[in-house]
Amino acid sequence: MxxxxxxxxxxxxxxxxxxxxxxxxxxxxxxxxxxxxxxxxxxxxxxxxxxxxxxxxxxxxxxxxxxxxxxxxxxxxxxxxxxxxxxxxxxxxxxxxxxxxxxxxxxxxxxxxxxxxxLSAHSVSQMRKFALLFKPTLNRIDQQPATNRTHPLTIKKTSSIDDILAYVQSNIRNPISLESVSQNVFLSPSYLSRIFKRYLHVNFIDYVNYQRVAIACKYLMLTNNKVSVISRQVGCAQNSYFSKVFKRATGMSPLAYRRSHAAVQKVLTIPRDLTWNDQDTIFDISRRYFKQLDCDFSMQTTNGYPYVNQIGPLTDSGSRGWLYTVNCHQPTQPSSNIVSANNAVIQWIYTSRVS
Structure with a gap:
């Protein structure tokens, strides 16, 4: 074909x-x-x-x-x-x-x-004969949905993206650069950067930084580790650089973020991968992600808007409930109204002080 x-x-x-x-x-x-x-x-x-x-x-x-x-x-x-x-x-x-x-x-x-x-003239003639003999079959193949016909080069590229994502997630607590990743997945830095942006719609460096900040958010909310320790845990050797990246992403300093999220009891993180579609909502992505983990994920409707009231065993109990962040910011709209375009990470946060 x-x-x-x-x-x-x-x-x-x-x-x-x-x-x-x-x-x-x-x-x-x-x-x-x-x-x-x-x-x-x-x-x-x-x-x-x-x-x-x-x-x-x-x-x-x-x-x-x-x-x-x-x-x-x-x-x-x-x-x-x-x-x-x-x-x-x-x-x-x-x-x-x-x-x-x-x-x-x-x-x-x-x-x-x-x-x-x-090809010889005879080979071309035989190909034409084949096309005529199998024209009905070829027509049926050609009428299949385009989504069923994936170019093998595209498969190779998406496989490369999977390798990149796996490397980043495995090494996110270590220093990561475009050059170091490209060497480990056997791609040139410029090509890696280009296909990463094309398939994930996020710049490579932004993606890595958002993953680091998301992990740091979790540590700040759930541990008592010093900011300097957390900085090293997410692959940043310099505290000043870590604080700069963190504040750029969240709008707060690490200590201010910790104080404002003192009541958080559980954090679940969903990093972007190839299953995300730009038109998927945060709710769509989350439901699909937790379904793959065989984890309960349910919603209720209040004032015409759906909200998530259960993930796993933790449910909305009045004084406690789930909220979510996208790229480490908490949106003001329901998760069913926010699409994933240009976003790198989602976090669901269970807290006793729901805003």
Missing amino acids: PISTPVTIDYTGLSDSIQLFSKISQIRTSFYDFSDTLLKDGHVYHGISEVEHNLILKDSAITLLFPVIAADNIIGFVICDATGVSQERAHLAKTYIESISNDTLGKLLHTHIKILNP
Whole structure:
């Protein structure tokens, strides 16, 4: 089944390199991928109508189709006008195109690009025959919801995000930098930063800082540890830096936060992961999270607004109840009215003084 690379990729570098190759070699070369993107004559065309208008294939006997492989899947074809091209020149073209594809597209996708030998005219004919024979089946596949067709490169990227999140959560009590994480998950710092923002909608450094502050909030509420000790427990060697980050997130100094939350008895933390959707509400995310833990999570309605009255064994008892924070701030609206966009962490707090 065809699989496509995301249309958000910047193809400029590959397009320029292919155009230069065409001029030097006198082998007119184009690149097509299954996201309906065509690179031809220094231009990048997106969409089936633009591709159809600009892609003119000659007879298969004088057209070389080189399958393009990424993450063990065919993502498209390099198309060469083979008029007057010897086998030796065709092989050199394949080698050169593979090299420039890895220097451009491969680096963007963080994967190795492989160019296969060109398909023969007979192979192209057999592919056409296959498509005609299985057209009803292919139509049914194509009509499946788009959510069922996930590009393997996307799977690889989301797997990388999972690795990043796991590393951060495991090492949040130690010094963490973009460089240290990138080394441990085998990604470049710039690529890590880019895909992290794309998939989680939060800057990497902001995400790490909010996780640190959330843990610090919990320690301030539930322990008597000194601020200097808590600072080290969340990976901050300098108290001044910790206090600065903490105040920026919560609007309070660590000691002021401790005083205002002296009645807290339980804190439950939900760090952002790939299951969060920007349109999910805090209530949606929390209900899903606690359901996965097989933990009771129920709500009641007061004055037309739902509020959470039970998490686990702890229930609203009049003088005690649950409140929540998002990025270490307590919103004034119900959890069903706040969406998760750009947020990094949720905390549910059980206290005897509900505001």
